[in-house]
Amino acid sequence: MNDTMIDVEDFRREAKAWIAANLKPRERVRAGRVVGEVTTHEQIDAARTLQRTLFEGGYAGISYPAQYGGRGLTQAHEQAFREEAAGYVTPDFGVVGVVTMGAIGRSIAEHASAEFCRVHIPAILRGDEMWCQFYSEPEAGSDLAGIRTRATRDGDRWVISGSKIWSSGAYLADWAMCLARTDWDVPKHRGLTWFAIPCDAKGVTIRQIRQINGGAEFCEEFLDEVEVTDDDVIGEINRGWAVTQTMLVYERGAGETATPTEPRALAPDLVALARRVGRLEDPAARQAIARAHINDYAQFHLGRRIADRLEHSRNPDHAVAAYSKLAAGVYTPLRARLGMEIGGPAALAWAVGDEAEGRPALDYLNGRRISIAAGTNEVQRNGIGERVLGLPREPSFDTNKAFNEVLRNARSWDGKVG
Amino acid sequence: MNDTMIDVEDFRREAKAWIAANLKPRERVRAGRVVGEVTTHEQIDAARTLQRTLFEGGYAGISYPAQYGGRGLTQAHEQAFREEAAGYVTPDFGVVGVVTMGAIGRSIAEHASAEFCRVHIPAILRGDEMWCQFYSEPEAGSDLAGIRTRATRDGDRWVISGSKIWSSGAYLADWAMCLARTDWDVPKHRGLTWFAIPCDAKGVTIRQIRQINGGAEFCEEFLDEVEVTDDDVIGEINRGWAVTQTMLVYERGAGETATPTEPRALAPDLVALARRVGRLEDPAARQAIARAHINDYAQFHLGRRIADRLEHSRNPDHAVAAYSKLAAGVYTPLRARLGMEIGGPAALAWAVGDEAEGRPALDYLNGRRISIAAGTNEVQRNGIGERVLGLPREPSFDTNKAFNEVLRNARSWDGKVG
């Protein structure tokens, strides 16, 4: 923190005045996005207008470097602004905004060349550029370093081909940050490079994926000989894994735009559901309600305990964050299942179009997202086992071999070693 | 089956008459052994007397080869005798008798030399020789082929040293069938040999192990330069694994002395428990009772289904027996836990010496025996996964290397391969 930095409380007062003068009060507190709802281009356009207002007022990228259009302040200042702006209409880009400003912009600021940053970061903060990630692949999910999209040098250009999937909001994005393999003859983590690709570049096809919940927030992409130049490389060639790790840390934090509050009221949604289906006196339903709430409460305090541990240790061991992820991955589907149990037949069939009545089923369909996305429960358990508990490692068959050889060996797996 | 073999129903009639003339009717049906109860030498002596009567009547070893003192008949004849003798006092050697006649005698008959069989099998069938297994070791449980007891040739003798554990009833046995490693420079399954050791041989120390349930049915042994000769080898030298596999098949069947009947009455023990603690109307207790009974019922029908499958296929896949073992390993501890839940505080503390009141706690302590002994649940899951479902194998680090090298590598495990 530099000495001349404005004090958080002074900043808060300044922000409060600016907000009152420039933003509109929110009509009513919005009850959270309906999962499955899809952000439209119209919403993005409206958000861009509002973002420009913030940018011009000096409140976009509060903790981004000042030389790239940010304010150069801290997370505490970000948090103060969020608290003051809570009752006002702020830009809502949906998930593509979270990805752009929460993970990609920060990864660019840390790893891209100064020239690249000067071009793109102000555009991001102004809302002119929305970004997405071309990252996971149909054949590489939890095994992120196992991607097979290929970037080949051809004179002063790079030619990129492959397929990508699970790109949140890519259909709304202007640019993509794309991970490709640039060397196949080294171990898998060592031949990866990140590229910036305009979403409307020749050879890029973006398709929304219809999800089991009916939504289509995620996309899949086909890259057919897409051409970029060295100027589009983010970070160093073949050192893409370092950028990835930065991005993963920001991604974990990116969703957490506000500190959640301690859940004190007994699982209100499930109490309402039990009341609606006439089971509030049913001992089994009461047990299910209490179980869900106790798990919520324990998860909250686990999260706080882990956050404390990360904040207050000199060498924070980020591996412990896997506890929060695993808890969410275990208890979210369980909670959804408890909802179905409480709801009974009323949760299996409901009046056409009645969102409240259909909610338990929707939550149930969405229940395993967090158990799978951004590292499955199994990956978290490995991480906790090896990195937190210090258990002996799983034998690995892909970290020290050329990636080409890994692919060959995997196809003829027989479990024989040495 | 040979043509001259007596028909089962004729045999049954003959046996029935003999039984009525030679055995005493049972006073009352015994309610099963109390787990933790330990067989005494006096009980063994009484059983020997009775066993001799059977032997002399031609009813010991009904399905054992006739040339070794058996009757040369089939399992169906054995079963017919058991059914007819059900109301009479028959020899009860406890677990050491089950091991001796159910697993060891049969393994000897299949693998030992004719001379060895002529000496020992009649003695076994007469009740003169009780046998135990020196098999598992403190450092080799589920990984049975990983035993480290060493047998070294010294002239025409073998010198055996090591420690053994989990030998059922060894403190009552006259002889032990002992597995030792005779070649350390070949993969682990290929350097094993079985030996017969008199339990009172010099260098053999047998100690009963106090179990968590207070019983002491199992023993541990220390073998300190125990000397035996080539005549004491059972099966071929370094081919002990073939004998082991025979023994395991018999061991699995050995406990099943009678076909269990379909459990129709709702978990009578748990209903009685709930009644005793006044929770028969409590919905949670009722759910627990029903859950336990349904699992019992499903396990019974699973067992019958698997037995049918093994009996009626031309090439029975014995791997499917792992389903019954895994089901028992999963549902036995669960049932014990349900008992503790139903019992509540009354299952945690009870009147001194009241066996009925203390029963749920005893069952609870014994609950994981079947999850661990004779191949843990984890070993069963591997077996089902690989041998029944055909899933790709776990990488193995010990099947193709000299056992000496396996031990060296394991001590410096770092998960690195190749």
Added chain:
Amino acid sequence: MDRDATEDQRALLDVSVRFMEETCPPAVVRDAERRNPEFTATYRSQAAELGWFSMLVPEALGGASLSGNGVLDAALIAYLRGGRLQPGAFVGTNVVADAIARAGSARLQAEVLPALVAGEASAAWALSATTAGSPAAGVDARADGAGGLVLSGAKTAVLDIEPGGWLLVTASSPDGPVQAVVAADAPGVGVVALESLDLSRRFAEVRLDAVAVAADAVLGDAASTAALVDHQLAVAATLVAAECVGAMAAEFAMTLQYAKDRIAFGRPIGSFQAIKHVLADTSLAVEMSKAITLAAARTLGSEDGHGPSAASMAKALVGDSAIDLAQNCFQVFGGIGYTWEHDQHLYLRRLTTDAGLFGDAAWHREHLCQLSGI
């Protein structure tokens, strides 16, 4: 599912599989157009020709079981249906046909029953679908003084009411439960289609506004109705359990194959114990579910007194196992299972719904206690 199936049973099963694969393969299952009345009627009448709706009906009334155990015959068909996520009022029609055969008036047996057996119409059982409480709840019946009834109230989440079909309504009266057979399009009967988790079935709410039912549409009498309702529940539970086990086995097979094919971290994912052991446990659950469902069908169809207990046990065990299985398989599929195009979610939806139909696991556990006299 059944290794002891007779020759006759095997022949029927083979031809039934061919029928389903030709008439309603996966692409048709996914197609909402399948819900049109024409497809529904064609599918039903072809199924009837195979004998799908005659198994629980005695020969004297135009039925025919293959093995002497009609519940077992029907359960074997249900198993095949479940694996292929088949539509149609199979369970309802069989349950209602069985009920009419057991307790219907001469008119019902002469007019409605033959139509059901021949696939000219289907039937749905309108029972209370609440998790706790009596199957009769929701609709009140009062006597009309001439042996008939007047029915008023509503039943939510009634399974598979097809156009032109019949409803067996279980209602409460001051003298205990009563039952009557009513045309789904009779005056005063409202059928409102619902949205549902399961995309391969249809659900409706049935509203009855003082629907007059003649004496010859009433099933059984005050003395016998409670036992008949228990029997119907046992048959419905057994057949749904069998459909559910079929879906479990199909979903499991799909998942197992994926675990063998999918490569991650340089190995097929099925070589990892994290996956392998879940699949082993899941396959144990499939085997136990098959075993208990066959046991229930055998026992119930042999008119052994233990049938209703066995049916409740099967439904409870299968219901819980089905949801566990669906969740575990979803986890093995990972992201791909989250896409609409992948069949995983069809099974997830179906299995979860099966678990709740005709009493969820907790309901059947309590029912088992009551049947056992505690």
Added chain:
Amino acid sequence: MDRDATEDQRALLDVSVRFMEETCPPAVVRDAERRNPEFTATYRSQAAELGWFSMLVPEALGGASLSGNGVLDAALIAYLRGGRLQPGAFVGTNVVADAIARAGSARLQAEVLPALVAGEASAAWALSATTAGSPAAGVDARADGAGGLVLSGAKTAVLDIEPGGWLLVTASSPDGPVQAVVAADAPGVGVVALESLDLSRRFAEVRLDAVAVAADAVLGDAASTAALVDHQLAVAATLVAAECVGAMAAEFAMTLQYAKDRIAFGRPIGSFQAIKHVLADTSLAVEMSKAITLAAARTLGSEDGHGPSAASMAKALVGDSAIDLAQNCFQVFGGIGYTWEHDQHLYLRRLTTDAGLFGDAAWHREHLCQLSGI
């Protein structure tokens, strides 16, 4: 357990660990001789010198909390006690001291309370130990007309009654629950030692045969008793949960080490996902149990109205987690865990017992619903 512990707390915890390791190390825990009155009294009086029984008592009554939150102080001690399977009436004495401080007569506060704080005597809470129902059940109280009570009935499975100790009896009266403090050796009081699963604690049945209790031994009045009982339950639940989490952490650490050391199939068993993932899940359960128990202690000790709910949540989550943990650790140990000499079974017994003391998980879930007004 608590990274935010104050300097004072840390100092007390350090000296408490030394005391336990010197006075009651594992060999003594295993030795039944430890139950003799002399050891019991010595252990108690040394513990009292460290302040173990003063934390919930206000300074005005001779108590002292270190941090201003006596429940948190006591929970931190309880955590250390649990890890070392310590004996002694820690929970009972603190709960009863707290109750007397809150609602005891001047005589109780002048005579009994100082003896408890000084470790001259201990106290046990004789509440109904049934899983369902009221803590007052089992003993009936009738008014003696002079403000006192006559108590009759029995309480089963009362925890840790030490020689010469006091009993806080919670009884039912026509006006609701009442409470009184009675000497364990008073006329008409029978204390019958029980066998128990947990070998490191002692249980007894208490029989009360028309025991006369003077007015100044009665706690609180009709209006306040129910709330006081709820508070006592919350304190007892929180302290037992803390002991339980301590035992969980110790058992887990022992198991983790074993998984690193034990070789099978050519590898340390902890390198297999089957073991590794169970340990990861178990360690998550330990972390969640620590987090929720600290939250309960903080909330309850700050007299925040949410305390009783938080305490019930902690007890429920920790109870279920403890049994899961004990079962999972047993499985990892395999055969060696089945031997008397191995400590595994001491923890299995302790953890299972902790889960059932002062209300099992299901009881506290229902209690939470009631506290939440549904």
